[in-house]
Amino acid sequence: MTSPIGSTVLGYPRIGPRRELKRALEKYWAGDIEAAQLRQMARDLRRDAWADLAAAGLDSVPSNTFSYYDQVLDTVQLFDAIPQRYRDLGLNGLDTYFAMARGRDTVPAMELTKWFDTNYHYLVPELGPGTRFELAGDKPIAEYQDARAQGVQTRPVLLGPVTFLLLAKAEAGAAEGFAPLELLDPLLDRYAELLTRLGAAGAAWVQLDEPAFCADRTDGELAALGRAYDRLSRLPGRPQLLVTGYFGDFGAALPVLAGTGVEAIGVDLVAGRAAADRIPDIPALRTKTLVAGVIEGRNIWRTDLSAAAALCARLKESVADLAVSTSCSLLHVPYDLAAETSLPPDVAARLAFARQKVDEVVLLGKALAGDDPQIAEQVATAGDAVRSGLAAARKDEQIRARIAALKPEHRLRAAYAERAEAQSARLGLPPLATTTIGSFPQTTDVRKARADLRAGRVDDAGYAERMRAEIERVVRLQEEIGLDVLVHGEPERNDMVQYFGELLDGFAFTENGWVQSYGSRCVRPPILHGDVSRPAPMTVEWSTYAQSLTSKPVKGMLTGPVTILAWSFVRDDQPLGATADQVALALRDEITDLEAAGIGIIQVDEPALRELLPLRAEDRKAYLDWAVGSFRLATSGAAPGTQIHTHLCYSEFGDVIEAIHGLDADVTTIEAARSKMEVLADLASIGYSRGVGPGIYDIHSPRVPSTDEMAELLTEAVRAVPAERVWSNPDCGLKTRGYAEVDPALRNLVEATRRVRAGL
Numbered sequence: 001m002t003s004p005i006g007s008t009v010l011g012y013p014r015i016g017p018r019r020e021l022k023r024a025l026e027k028y029w030a031g032d033i034e035a036a037q038l039r040q041m042a043r044d045l046r047r048d049a050w051a052d053l054a055a056a057g058l059d060s061v062p063s064n065t066f067s068y069y070d071q072v073l074d075t076v077q078l079f080d081a082i083p084q085r086y087r088d089l090g091l092n093g094l095d096t097y098f099a100m101a102r103g104r105d106t107v108p109a110m111e112l113t114k115w116f117d118t119n120y121h122y123l124v125p126e127l128g129p130g131t132r133f134e135l136a137g138d139k140p141i142a143e144y145q146d147a148r149a150q151g152v153q154t155r156p157v158l159l160g161p162v163t164f165l166l167l168a169k170a171e172a173g174a175a176e177g178f179a180p181l182e183l184l185d186p187l188l189d190r191y192a193e194l195l196t197r198l199g200a201a202g203a204a205w206v207q208l209d210e211p212a213f214c215a216d217r218t219d220g221e222l223a224a225l226g227r228a229y230d231r232l233s234r235l236p237g238r239p240q241l242l243v244t245g246y247f248g249d250f251g252a253a254l255p256v257l258a259g260t261g262v263e264a265i266g267v268d269l270v271a272g273r274a275a276a277d278r279i280p281d282i283p284a285l286r287t288k289t290l291v292a293g294v295i296e297g298r299n300i301w302r303t304d305l306s307a308a309a310a311l312c313a314r315l316k317e318s319v320a321d322l323a324v325s326t327s328c329s330l331l332h333v334p335y336d337l338a339a340e341t342s343l344p345p346d347v348a349a350r351l352a353f354a355r356q357k358v359d360e361v362v363l364l365g366k367a368l369a370g371d372d373p374q375i376a377e378q379v380a381t382a383g384d385a386v387r388s389g390l391a392a393a394r395k396d397e398q399i400r401a402r403i404a405a406l407k408p409e410h411r412l413r414a415a416y417a418e419r420a421e422a423q424s425a426r427l428g429l430p431p432l433a434t435t436t437i438g439s440f441p442q443t444t445d446v447r448k449a450r451a452d453l454r455a456g457r458v459d460d461a462g463y464a465e466r467m468r469a470e471i472e473r474v475v476r477l478q479e480e481i482g483l484d485v486l487v488h489g490e491p492e493r494n495d496m497v498q499y500f501g502e503l504l505d506g507f508a509f510t511e512n513g514w515v516q517s518y519g520s521r522c523v524r525p526p527i528l529h530g531d532v533s534r535p536a537p538m539t540v541e542w543s544t545y546a547q548s549l550t551s552k553p554v555k556g557m558l559t560g561p562v563t564i565l566a567w568s569f570v571r572d573d574q575p576l577g578a579t580a581d582q583v584a585l586a587l588r589d590e591i592t593d594l595e596a597a598g599i600g601i602i603q604v605d606e607p608a609l610r611e612l613l614p615l616r617a618e619d620r621k622a623y624l625d626w627a628v629g630s631f632r633l634a635t636s637g638a639a640p641g642t643q644i645h646t647h648l649c650y651s652e653f654g655d656v657i658e659a660i661h662g663l664d665a666d667v668t669t670i671e672a673a674r675s676k677m678e679v680l681a682d683l684a685s686i687g688y689s690r691g692v693g694p695g696i697y698d699i700h701s702p703r704v705p706s707t708d709e710m711a712e713l714l715t716e717a718v719r720a721v722p723a724e725r726v727w728s729n730p731d732c733g734l735k736t737r738g739y740a741e742v743d744p745a746l747r748n749l750v751e752a753t754r755r756v757r758a759g760l
Ligand SMILES: CN1c2c(nc(N)[nH]c2=O)NC[C@@H]1CNc1ccc(C(=O)N[C@@H](CCC(=O)N[C@@H](CCC(=O)N[C@@H](CCC(=O)O)C(=O)O)C(=O)O)C(=O)O)cc1
Pocket: 119, 447, 448, 450, 451, 493, 494, 495, 496, 497, 498, 517, 518, 520, 521, 522, 523, 524, 567, 607, 736
């Protein structure tokens, strides 16, 4: 018997409305609370979320969306795909789980990487030909039963088997050519077992997420998807299956899934809007429920519900049943707009956080299910609210005029050879110049100073004094260690994007708008709601203060336009490229001011350049054009003698390697230590001819690298690139590390550099 899905969301935030889970996790890791207290906190959070979602009126409430750290890691543990090195630690289940997430003793953590094109990170499963899956846990079943005991019938959410395998990497030592997808059949045995148990427990629906199919996939991978769901849908006594794809167009996966026996398919009709036009042409969908993801799950704007209702009404004609949903899990947006007290009213009127998006889904669901005139009126007027909010949005005619007057030469610097000569004469740096990426450890004292400022325990002048003291300490330390190009250490930045958002017009900030980035770490993305401009210099005072303390060059430090957009919630009423150019102009003015203040090296960080790369190859050129263009607009006002650096982390540069060249920075510092300098070969293959600082210190690990190993990496670098163009630096900023590691690691880095220099 089929039961309708009606209105639903694909997932919900789990860190806690006041980051309760973050605090409990960090206390547990510090040994301040017991596992039982952590588990109780987790139970409370799950209970509150289910109660809230059910009370809001959702027809179908998801469960198993909670995680202590990450849903991919949960799946690793659920199917017993735990790498041997963690089993060998002999810990209990919870501590083995945290050992995989964070490392333990001498065993490093599993690899952490970006979840598709979001700012969320997952742990990468490691699988080999010898992996034996077992249904080792019962998390989805236990959480389903807990919710049911609470009176809420839920729809357990699982990571789909094919996406799980596609996200996995071959374990170290696996036979050459081994691909995790080879393990599909044994994994399906275990999914079948789990579905049978969920069905027996009473679950009417189970959701299986297959977002990997919103990226380009081979025919073999699409065939694997079809085979997987063909098999699972033939399972006797199973719950009904909803298979979802999000963060883009489900593309060729849509007809493949429609050809299997699954009852429902969830499509992202925001990022994958184009799929809507193909739905009527897929006859097999006429027997399916379409879960229409029309409420955007990863941005915070209110939905034009009348447009969404019209789209749903049209699509309903082509399918057996239509349910209303979010485009993806709400994990990527903050909990509740009602927790905000200081947003400008005209901005707040345009916003919907997770809780408000649930209301939108419910309202839309009711509108489609019946003909209540009051509901119809609410849906019709929701669009008006969005439109009038947009009409009131901040407009800056001056910046618009500047953008309109831009010419191609505003994105061009002098020829590199001319710049290199001018910079060499001005800076006189040795080959293999040593530097860091910008941030030094954000100590408890530094964070406490900011907390004191917020709480009014210290005034602006007192806060600035404490920051200056920290900058002086960091400058003296770098001089003593013997680094060539210094940084001020970024102590004044709560976050490398939020800090700039707070100083630019056109942004607003939340008090409680935290979003999980990985594990217990959260970010509070600023809201870019109107035209962006720079009312005053943002970094000049800190950089010039640092420069006044030393005769060595101090790098100015800015976050680039693409990263500012990637880690903010960005207006959706104009193309991203147009917004990026406004941010770029603000940065261009900042660079002019830094130059005028005597700063000779300026770094513009773009760690998110790779993250925003569209999942489908056909969309990439357009993205890279505006992304590279906005970076060049930001930096090309610099004089030839000003050395522009950029910094990229998160490896996997293959797809953006040409864009890195296109940025035309004088020096690019780049993550490379873990991948043993592989990026140098990629850069050589495209004739990259600027300065490069391949990271030789993996700052994602607490380990202190030895002088020998860093010297070896540097030697490899100078084999690939002439020494005068090679820089010696860590992989990324040091803000998440402690001085106990950073101090000896930087000393070893300087020593390794001296050694390699001596042999040149
Ligand atoms: C490089 N990364 C970044 C990403 N996105 C960003 N927007 N910024 C990034 O740097 N994405 C990719 C990676 C992700 N990496 C990280 C690394 C570390 C964190 C992190 O540590 N987050 C902190 C919050 C940082 C912050 O805003 N700190 C504030 C203090 C806020 C706070 O918690 N205040 C307390 C009270 C004050 C106190 O007592 O400390 C409170 O409100 O209760 C600051 O420094 O002022 C975290 O704790 O999660 C995130 C992503």
